[in-house]
Amino acid sequence: MSTETLRARLRLPGLDATNGVWPALAVALIVGGTLVALDGGSLFSESSTISLLQRAAGLGIVAVGQTIAILAGSLDLSVAYVISLTSLVAAETMAGSDGMVLPAILLVLVVSAVIGLVNGLLITKLRINAFIATLGVGLLIKGYLEQGYAGPAGSVPVSFQHLGYDRLGPVPLSFLLFAAVAAAVWFTLRSTRYGHHLIATGGDLDVARLSGVRTDRVLIRTHVICSLCAGIAGLYLASRLGAGAPRVGAEGGYDLESIAAVVLGGTVLAGGRGGVTGTVGGVLLLAVIDGVFNQLEVDSFFKQMVRGVVIVAAVAVYALRLRRTSDRRKAAVA
Amino acid sequence: MQPDSDQPLLRMRGVGKAFFGVRVLDDVDLDLHPGQVHALVGENGAGKSTLMKIASGVYQPDAGTLELSGKPVTLPHPRAAQAAGIGIIHQEFNLLPERTVAENVFLGREPLRRGLVDRRAMHARTAELLAGVGETAIAPQTRVGRLGVAQQQVVEIVKALALDARVLIMDEPTASLAEHEVELLYNLVRRLQQRGIGILYVSHRLTEVFDLSGRITVLKDGRRVTTLDTAEATPDTLVRHMVGRELSHYFPERAAPGSAGAARLQLAAAGNGRLRPVDLELRSGEVLGIGGLQGSGRSALARAVFGIDGFRTGQMLLDGVPVRVRSPRQAVRAGIAYVTEDRKGEGLALSQSVLDNALLAQRAVQPRWFARAARTTTVRELLDAVEVHAAGTGQEIRYLSGGNQQKVILARWLAMKPRVLLFDEPTRGIDVGAKAAIHDLIRRLADDGAAVLMISSELPELIGMSDRIVVMRDGAIAGELPAGASEEAVMGLATGAATSTEVPA
Numbered sequence: 001m002s003t004e005t006l007r008a009r010l011r012l013p014g015l016d017a018t019n020g021v022w023p024a025l026a027v028a029l030i031v032g033g034t035l036v037a038l039d040g041g042s043l044f045s046e047s048s049t050i051s052l053l054q055r056a057a058g059l060g061i062v063a064v065g066q067t068i069a070i071l072a073g074s075l076d077l078s079v080a081y082v083i084s085l086t087s088l089v090a091a092e093t094m095a096g097s098d099g100m101v102l103p104a105i106l107l108v109l110v111v112s113a114v115i116g117l118v119n120g121l122l123i124t125k126l127r128i129n130a131f132i133a134t135l136g137v138g139l140l141i142k143g144y145l146e147q148g149y150a151g152p153a154g155s156v157p158v159s160f161q162h163l164g165y166d167r168l169g170p171v172p173l174s175f176l177l178f179a180a181v182a183a184a185v186w187f188t189l190r191s192t193r194y195g196h197h198l199i200a201t202g203g204d205l206d207v208a209r210l211s212g213v214r215t216d217r218v219l220i221r222t223h224v225i226c227s228l229c230a231g232i233a234g235l236y237l238a239s240r241l242g243a244g245a246p247r248v249g250a251e252g253g254y255d256l257e258s259i260a261a262v263v264l265g266g267t268v269l270a271g272g273r274g275g276v277t278g279t280v281g282g283v284l285l286l287a288v289i290d291g292v293f294n295q296l297e298v299d300s301f302f303k304q305m306v307r308g309v310v311i312v313a314a315v316a317v318y319a320l321r322l323r324r325t326s327d328r329r330k331a332a333v334a
Numbered sequence: 335m336q337p338d339s340d341q342p343l344l345r346m347r348g349v350g351k352a353f354f355g356v357r358v359l360d361d362v363d364l365d366l367h368p369g370q371v372h373a374l375v376g377e378n379g380a381g382k383s384t385l386m387k388i389a390s391g392v393y394q395p396d397a398g399t400l401e402l403s404g405k406p407v408t409l410p411h412p413r414a415a416q417a418a419g420i421g422i423i424h425q426e427f428n429l430l431p432e433r434t435v436a437e438n439v440f441l442g443r444e445p446l447r448r449g450l451v452d453r454r455a456m457h458a459r460t461a462e463l464l465a466g467v468g469e470t471a472i473a474p475q476t477r478v479g480r481l482g483v484a485q486q487q488v489v490e491i492v493k494a495l496a497l498d499a500r501v502l503i504m505d506e507p508t509a510s511l512a513e514h515e516v517e518l519l520y521n522l523v524r525r526l527q528q529r530g531i532g533i534l535y536v537s538h539r540l541t542e543v544f545d546l547s548g549r550i551t552v553l554k555d556g557r558r559v560t561t562l563d564t565a566e567a568t569p570d571t572l573v574r575h576m577v578g579r580e581l582s583h584y585f586p587e588r589a590a591p592g593s594a595g596a597a598r599l600q601l602a603a604a605g606n607g608r609l610r611p612v613d614l615e616l617r618s619g620e621v622l623g624i625g626g627l628q629g630s631g632r633s634a635l636a637r638a639v640f641g642i643d644g645f646r647t648g649q650m651l652l653d654g655v656p657v658r659v660r661s662p663r664q665a666v667r668a669g670i671a672y673v674t675e676d677r678k679g680e681g682l683a684l685s686q687s688v689l690d691n692a693l694l695a696q697r698a699v700q701p702r703w704f705a706r707a708a709r710t711t712t713v714r715e716l717l718d719a720v721e722v723h724a725a726g727t728g729q730e731i732r733y734l735s736g737g738n739q740q741k742v743i744l745a746r747w748l749a750m751k752p753r754v755l756l757f758d759e760p761t762r763g764i765d766v767g768a769k770a771a772i773h774d775l776i777r778r779l780a781d782d783g784a785a786v787l788m789i790s791s792e793l794p795e796l797i798g799m800s801d802r803i804v805v806m807r808d809g810a811i812a813g814e815l816p817a818g819a820s821e822e823a824v825m826g827l828a829t830g831a832a833t834s835t836e837v838p839a
C-alpha cells in the first residue's frame with residue numbers, strides 16, 4: 001500500500017491516462033522531420049513551425065471543449081456549424097468597424113452559449129441521445145446558413161485581425177489563446193466542484209446522481225462551455241479570414257477532428273476518464289501529421305488514410321491497456 | 335431494546351410505488367427511532383430496496399408521506415435527502431473506480447477553500463474517517479478500482495458516514511464482506527447506534543438481523559406483513575412471515591460415501607502467480623466445498639480453472655485428459671461453468687431481457703439455430719426452479735431486484751449442463767426460500783453426474799452442502815476435512831490456528 005501511496009503522490013496531474021500521446025508525438029516529430037528533411041525541406045523551420053502552431057490553435061480550442069463534453073459522457077457534433085455561424089456573427093456585427101469589435105465578441109459568446117444551452121436541455125430534459133441531439137442542432141444551423149448565405153459575408157477590421165496574425169516570437173497569439181483556454185479548463189477540472197462532478201457524471205451517471213450530484217446541471221453547463229469554445233474558435237477563424245464564412249467549420253471537419261484529437265489524447269469515449277493535457281497532445285499530433293504531409297505535398301486521400309490508421313491504432317492501444325488494468329483489478333479482488 | 339423516545343426520526347406512512355403500472359410497494363408504514371437498528375427483511379423482489387430508495391430521495395413515492403423528526407418532508411433528489419441527514423449504502427456498487435478514495439467519499443460535497451476544492455482537507459478528513467472505522471491500510475489517494483471488494487465496501491460505508499447522517503440506510507452491507515469484516519461492521523453499527531443515529535438495515539442473513547436489530551419489519555410482495563420487536567421474534571416466525579409458509583431448511587442429502595464417480599477434474603501441481611502449486615481431485619457426483627478467508631486464493635483457484643487467469647505451471651486434466659484452458663470460452667466449450675461472486679460486475683447485459691441474459695452463455699458457444707426451442711424451454715424451467723420473480727422473461731434485467739438478477743445468472747450456467755461447475759458464493763444476496771431451492775438444484779446436478787466445486791464463506795452452507803471440504807490459506811491448500819466437519823475445524827485451518835493431518839499443504 002505504501003508504494004501505492006507514493007505513486008499516487010508522485011502522479012503528475014493529467015498525465016496518468018494520457019501519456020501515450022506524448023511518445024507518439026515524439027515519434028511523429030522524428031519520423032516526420034526526417035522524411036521532410038530527406039525531401040529537402042525542414043519541419044522545424046520558423047515558417048513551418050508557425051503554421052503548425054496556427055493549425056493547432058483553431059482545432060485545439062474546439063477540442064478542449066469537446067474534451068469536457070466527452071469526459072462528461074456526452075458529445076457535441078454541432079461544433080462545426082457553431083464555428084461557421086459565429087464567424088459570420090462576428091464579421092457581420094463588426095462590419096469593418098473598430099468600435100464594434102467588443103459588442104461582436106459578446107454577441108458571439110451569447111449566441112454560442114445559447115446553442116450549448118439548447119444542446120444541454122435537449123439531452124437532459126428531453127432525454128435525447130447526445131449524438132442525435134447535437135447532430136440535430138448542428139443540421140438546423142446548417143440549414144439556416146445555407147438558406148442565408150452563398151459565400152463569405154461581413155468584414156473584420158484590421159484591429160481584430162491581430163488575433164489571427166500576430167506573434168510573440170515564433171508563437172502565434174492564437175496558440176497562446178488555445179493554451180489559455182486549455183489551462184483554464186484543466187484547472188477547472190482539477191480544482192472546482194463542477195470539475196469533479198463533471199468527471200463523476202461521465203464515469204457513472206447513476207453513481208453521481210445517487211451521490212447527490214445534480215447531473216442535469218453539470219451536463220447543461222458542460223455543453224454551454226463546449227459551445228463557447230466553438231464560438232471562440234469561430235472568432236479566431238473570422239479574424240484569420242477577414243470575414244465570416246458559412247462553410248468554414250464543416251469544411252475544416254472540426255466536429256470529427258476534435259473528437260479524434262480527444263480520443264488520441266487518451267480520453268475514453270464513454271466518459272469519466274481522461275483530460276485536457278492529453279487532448280493538447282492529440283491536437284499537436286494531428287497538426288504535425290498535417291504539417292508533414294503538406295510539406296511532402298502528398299495527396300489528400302493518402303493523408304486521410306494515414307490519419308485514420310493513426311486514430312484507429314491509438315484507440316486500439318488504449319482499449320488494450322484499459323482491458324489489462326481491469327483484468328488486473330479483477331485479479332486483485334480474487 | 336427500543337429507546338423510549340416517542341418522536342421517530344423517520345416516519346413513513348402509507349407509502350406506495352408502482353413502476354410502469356406494476357405495483358411494487360403498497361401502503362407501507364415504517365418508524366425509525368434515534369439509536370435504533372430497524373431491520374427490513376423479505377424475499378427477493380419484496381420491495382426493500384425500493385422503499386430505501388424512496389427514503390433517500392432516489393425515487394418519488396406515488397402515495398404516502400415522509401416525516402423527519404415530526405416534520406413532513408419531500409425528497410425530490412438524493413441531494414435533498416443528504417441535506418436532511420439521510421445517508422445510504424446502496425445494494426449496488428456505488429463508487430467510481432477511476433477516482434480516488436477521497437474523491438469518492440466527498441463526491442457531491444467536496445470541501446471548498448476560497449471557492450476551490452480543498453484537496454488537502456479532503457484527504458485529511460478521509461484518512462480520519464477511515465481511521466475511525468479502524469481501516470488504516472487504505473490511502474485516501476488510492477484509486478478505488480485498485481481496492482478489493484471488501485475495501486471498497488469500507489469506502490462506501492465511510493462515504494455514507496462522511497455526511498454526518500442522522501439516518502443511515504444499509505442495503506445488504508455485508509453481501510461482499512468476509513467473516514472478520516462483518517465483525518468490523520457490527521462494531522461500527524453499534525458505535526453509530528450509541529451516537530443516536532437511526533439505522534435501517536436490510537439483510538437476508540437472519541443471524542445479522544438478530545444480532546443487530548431492535549425491531550424488524552417484514553415485507554412481502556410490496557406490503558408490510560408485520561413489525562415486531564426482535565426480542566419477540568424467532569427465526570422460524572420471521573421466515574414464515576417472509577415466505578408465507580413453513581420452511582424447514584435442511585440441506586439436501588449428501589452423496590452416499592464412496593458413491594462418487596470417476597475423477598472429473600484433476601490438478602497436479604497446478605499454480606500461477608497467485609496460487610502455489612495445487613493438487614486437487616474433483617469427482618463426478620460430488621460437491622467439493624472450498625473454505626478459507628477472503629483473499630486466501632479460493633476465487634483465484636476458480637478463475638484459474640476457468641481460464642481467466644490460467645495456470646502457468648503444472649497440469650490440469652478433464653476426465654483424465656490433459657487440457658490447457660486459456661480463456662473462458664475454451665472453458666465453456668470444455669464443459670466448465672463458473673458462477674462468479676461478483677455477479678453484478680461481471681455477468682449481466684443490463685439492458686437485455688431476462689431470457690437473453692439466461693441464454694447468453696449457450697448462445698456464445700453454440701450456433702444460433704442449434705436446438706433453439708429446447709434451449710428456451712430448459713431455460714424457462716430453470717428460471718422457475720430458482721424462483722425468479724420478474725414481470726416476464728421479456729423484462730429488461732436492470733429492473734429486477736438485486737437477488738433476482740443473481741438468480742438469472744445462476745440459471746444461465748445451469749442451462750449449460752456442464753461437466754464441471756464452479757460456484758463462488760452461490761447464495762449470497764438470495765432470500766431464504768430460494769436458497770433452499772438453489773441448494774437442491776446444486777445437489778441434483780451432482781447426482782446427475784456433474785462435478786461441483788463450491789466456494790462459500792457461509793460456514794453452515796459450506797458444511798451442510800459439501801461431501802468434502804478443502805480449506806485454503808495464502809494461495810495454497812491448508813488442509814482437507816470430511817463431510818460434516820465442525821465450524822471450528824474449518825476456521826482453524828483457514829486462519830492457520832490448526833494444521834490438517836490429512837493433506838499437508
Ligand SMILES: Nc1ncnc2c1ncn2[C@@H]1O[C@H](COP(=O)(O)OP(=O)(O)OP(=O)(O)O)[C@@H](O)[C@H]1O
Nearest residue numbers: 353358378379380381382383384733734735736737
Ligand atoms: N426501476 C425499476 N423499474 C421497474 N421495476 C423495478 C424498478 N426497481 C425495482 N423494480 C421492481 O420492484 C420490485 C421490488 O424490487 P426491490 O429492488 O425493491 O426488491 P428487494 O426487496 O430489494 O429485493 P432483493 O432482496 O433481491 O434486493 C421487483 O419486482 C423489481 O423488479
Ligand SMILES: [Mg+2]
Nearest residue numbers: 383425735736
Ligand atoms: Mg434489494
